[in-house]
Amino acid sequence: MFDFLTSGQYDVLGAFWVTVQLTLYSAIGSLIWGILLAGMRVSPVPLMRAFGTAYVNTVRNTPLTLLILGCSLGLYQTLGINLGGDTSKEAGFRLAVLGLIAYTGTFVCEALRSGINTVPVGQAEAARALGLSFFQVLRLIVLPQAFRAVVGPLANVLIALTKNTTVAATIGVAEAALLMKEMLENEADALFAVFGVFALGFVLLTLPTGLLLGWVAKRVAVKR
Amino acid sequence: MKISKAAAAAAVAVALSLTATACGGGADKASDGGASGDAKKDKIVIGIKYDQPGLGLKTPDGKFTGFDVDVATYVAKELGYQPDQIEFKQAVSAERENLISNGDVKLVVATYTINDKRKARVDFAGPYFLAHQDLLVRADDTSITKAEDLNKKKLCSVTGSTSAQNVKTKLAPDADLQEYPGYSECLTGLENKAVDAVTTDGSILAGYAAQEKNKGKFKLAGLKLSDEPYGIGLKKGDKELQTKVNAALKKMVEDGSWQKAVDANLGPAGYKADPAPQITEGS
Numbered sequence: 001m002f003d004f005l006t007s008g009q010y011d012v013l014g015a016f017w018v019t020v021q022l023t024l025y026s027a028i029g030s031l032i033w034g035i036l037l038a039g040m041r042v043s044p045v046p047l048m049r050a051f052g053t054a055y056v057n058t059v060r061n062t063p064l065t066l067l068i069l070g071c072s073l074g075l076y077q078t079l080g081i082n083l084g085g086d087t088s089k090e091a092g093f094r095l096a097v098l099g100l101i102a103y104t105g106t107f108v109c110e111a112l113r114s115g116i117n118t119v120p121v122g123q124a125e126a127a128r129a130l131g132l133s134f135f136q137v138l139r140l141i142v143l144p145q146a147f148r149a150v151v152g153p154l155a156n157v158l159i160a161l162t163k164n165t166t167v168a169a170t171i172g173v174a175e176a177a178l179l180m181k182e183m184l185e186n187e188a189d190a191l192f193a194v195f196g197v198f199a200l201g202f203v204l205l206t207l208p209t210g211l212l213l214g215w216v217a218k219r220v221a222v223k224r
Numbered sequence: 225m226k227i228s229k230a231a232a233a234a235a236v237a238v239a240l241s242l243t244a245t246a247c248g249g250g251a252d253k254a255s256d257g258g259a260s261g262d263a264k265k266d267k268i269v270i271g272i273k274y275d276q277p278g279l280g281l282k283t284p285d286g287k288f289t290g291f292d293v294d295v296a297t298y299v300a301k302e303l304g305y306q307p308d309q310i311e312f313k314q315a316v317s318a319e320r321e322n323l324i325s326n327g328d329v330k331l332v333v334a335t336y337t338i339n340d341k342r343k344a345r346v347d348f349a350g351p352y353f354l355a356h357q358d359l360l361v362r363a364d365d366t367s368i369t370k371a372e373d374l375n376k377k378k379l380c381s382v383t384g385s386t387s388a389q390n391v392k393t394k395l396a397p398d399a400d401l402q403e404y405p406g407y408s409e410c411l412t413g414l415e416n417k418a419v420d421a422v423t424t425d426g427s428i429l430a431g432y433a434a435q436e437k438n439k440g441k442f443k444l445a446g447l448k449l450s451d452e453p454y455g456i457g458l459k460k461g462d463k464e465l466q467t468k469v470n471a472a473l474k475k476m477v478e479d480g481s482w483q484k485a486v487d488a489n490l491g492p493a494g495y496k497a498d499p500a501p502q503i504t505e506g507s
Contacts, residue, residue, distance in 0.1 A: 172403030181384025189344035
């Protein structure tokens with residue numbers, strides 16, 4: 001039943017390693033992009049607020065498959081933008097990371113914004129009274145407290161991101177979901193075993209993430 | 225009051241499950257109808273592809289066209305079903321075995337390559353067609369004449385498909401392979417010169433090349449990179465049906481309907497089909 005695992009024909013670990021890489025790069029990118037977006041959405045400049053709101057509401061409500069496929073078909077195949085990847089494999093990986101960052105950034109932004117709302121207004125007012133600028137208030141006073149409140153929600157986003165990387169298979173990134181498709185094509189007699197292996201793989205990736213970050217969330221939470 | 229509510233709920237549940245099983249039973253009878261005498265009233269459910277021009281395609285007005293559809297219709301006729309008694313059902317590649325073994329469809333005629341792994345789950349009749357992995361290139365491109373040429377080229381195929389795996393492991397491991405969920409996406413790249421060739425079974429490529437919007441843009445390279453004998457999938461162990469379908473396929477070739485169907489569906493693209501293969505399954 002599980003002889004496809006030992007046949008040496010499939011590199012299951014390698015495929016999951018690509019999944020991990022996709023997740024890591026996208027997580028770092030979307031954290032940065034999410035902070036920038038959240039900063040825009042609470043900034044005093046109306047134009048930036050408007051851009052932040054419009055971007056978040058558009059991208060958050062667009063199906064991820066569409067974004068990723070759009071990156072590949074639109075940017076790469078039609079406009080020839082390959083983000084410095086020489087082969088379609090490299091280009092596909094980078095475009096997938098780009099799409100995942102664009103999408104996940106909106107969720108990070110919204111989680112952060114809810115965290116910012118947990119910081120009492122008095123804190124920001126006091127900081128401004130001391131003469132700190134908007135960026136200083138955000139960087140030194142508000143965001144550090146906001147982050148401590150949203151570790152739990154961000155863990156959710158990270159778990160969702162891990163599973164969303166499977167969408168990268170649509171543009172041919174050789175990660176777990178793509179290998180699963182290949183195995184389903186070849187191993188017609190062991191469909192459920194193949195499904196089981198990949199489901200287990202993702203559980204093994206996401207469960208520790210959730211447990212670890214849940215523990216961190218409890219430790220760093222601001223007791224008010 | 226409480227008790228009567230619970231009783232009512234239970235009654236509804238029982239009624240629902242009864243109707244559900246009744247439905248299931250009815251469907252079973254319908255799909256088993258092929259062998260019994262009152263076949264005239266029943267329907268036959270056949271799994272086909274909905275998205276492959278020239279082989280199995282559902283048109284926007286709900287009709288079905290293609291070579292697989294013609295074969296399915298002919299075989300159904302030989303089994304005693306008129307065209308209006310055929311119900312076509314979509315059979316995407318990964319689900320074909322399950323559709324058959326669950327009894328959702330009686331036959332699968334969906335570019336279904338016969339191989340041993342599949343034979344562990346289902347039985348085949350046929351083969352009724354011998355396809356080869358081929359390449360679709362831009363009409364003015366003459367740089368690809370043999371498989372070795374592919375190593376320097378950008379290729380496109382469908383994610384996880386047998387053709388894509390062939391390229392990766394056997395034909396051209398150094399080729400730059402892009403994988404997409406469908407051939408239409410690959411054609412976008414081919415047209416914009418982002419890829420040099422689209423690869424899969426020649427019969428499938430011919431269907432795309434013959435489409436109105438693609439006419440004159442692409443051509444087949446005519447390489448025979450693999451053998452893909454298409455069979456008709458049916459329930460494992462159903463020897464009687466297998467024999468009948470084989471006989472129907474044999475008759476279809478003998479009375480010329482087979483050649484007619486090939487010419488009508490795959491001819492316009494200039495596709496050179498192999499002659500009808502010998503039936504090897506079930507003997």
